[in-house]
Amino acid sequence: MSRRRPTMKDVAEHANVSVSTVSYVLNDSGPVAQERRNRVLDAIRLLDYSPNQSARSLKRRSASTVAMVVPDLTNQFFALVTEGVQRAASSLDVLVVLIVPDGTEAAEEKQAKLLRSQRVDGVIYLSGTGSMPASIYDLARSGPVVLVDEQIPGRDLPAVICDSRRGAREVATYVLDQGHRRLAVVGGPPALWTAQQRLAGYREAFAWAGIDPDSVPVYPGDYREESGAAAADTLLALPEAERPTALLCANDLMAIGAIERLTGHGLSVPRDISVAGFDDLPVSRMLTPKLTSVRQPAHEMGYRAAMALFRLIDGESETVDEQLPVTIQIRESVRPPR
Structure with a gap:
């Protein structure tokens, strides 16, 4: 039996950093502290990791395009998720088409139908309604769709979420x-x-x-x-x-x-x-x-959703469902009652 090829996630776990940090080091696409960079490079050497060559071909593909559906960019959380998607896409020279419906089912369905008429390699979908337009689900039958920050009952689609x-x-x-x-x-x-x-x-x-x-x-x-x-x-x-x-x-x-x-x-x-x-x-x-x-970790969620989508476009069969941890930030707005 052949040994499983190490993945970027393996490198991240060995170096005790995020997957996005590994990508920043590999693609020189973001700032990384020298100590973390050294840990990543050491993990790459130890695991004998080599970037997926077909994923590299994405970087050379000038017309590669994905769509990002987000309900509202005035919400900073959605904007941060979108920034994470864009950071991952730019590291592979992939164009992101941004779709911003008004959060209603009718608007999402209309935008989804428009999206079906375009040639995109995949879709990252952040629902504002808790449902998925039939047109988006039709897209999922022919190309990859990754959910972010939501799971939709009855739709067996890969997702990147938080706990x-x-x-x-x-x-x-x-x-x-x-x-x-x-x-x-x-x-x-x-x-x-x-x-x-x-x-x-x-x-x-x-x-x-x-x-x-x-x-x-x-x-x-x-x-x-x-x-x-x-x-x-x-x-x-x-x-x-x-x-x-x-x-x-x-x-x-x-x-x-x-x-x-x-x-x-x-x-x-x-x-x-x-x-x-x-x-x-x-x-x-x-x-x-x-x-x-x-x-x-909104930015990280977007980044991981995009990288999961790229792996699916690349034909990799590994599971892309991920649940990221959350942390409580204790500040001044809570105190014991009078």
């Missing part, structure tokens, strides 16, 4: 550990896998703390600031003695909208109410107070 459930569980546990027992959640779009996973993680933390998850109100949200503000309006309408002392928001934009509305009505965050988010957008570290959040 949203664990992240939500851990940030909720942190808030509970501060002594909060009157809580509320601002959920994401119910059809989205990420929103379902985050709500499940919150509910697990409540149950483990002895709180009936069904007793915790879940305000509807759509991952936009306006829905966070609307949730804050609902909270403000409650008698002060019944208001939650902590608000868990399924993404940072909704947390920002909630904080702006709460402080605009004279409440102090976190003195009167603690607020936590999810995604750890760059803007979240610039707020007053700085936002406690769950960090997702």
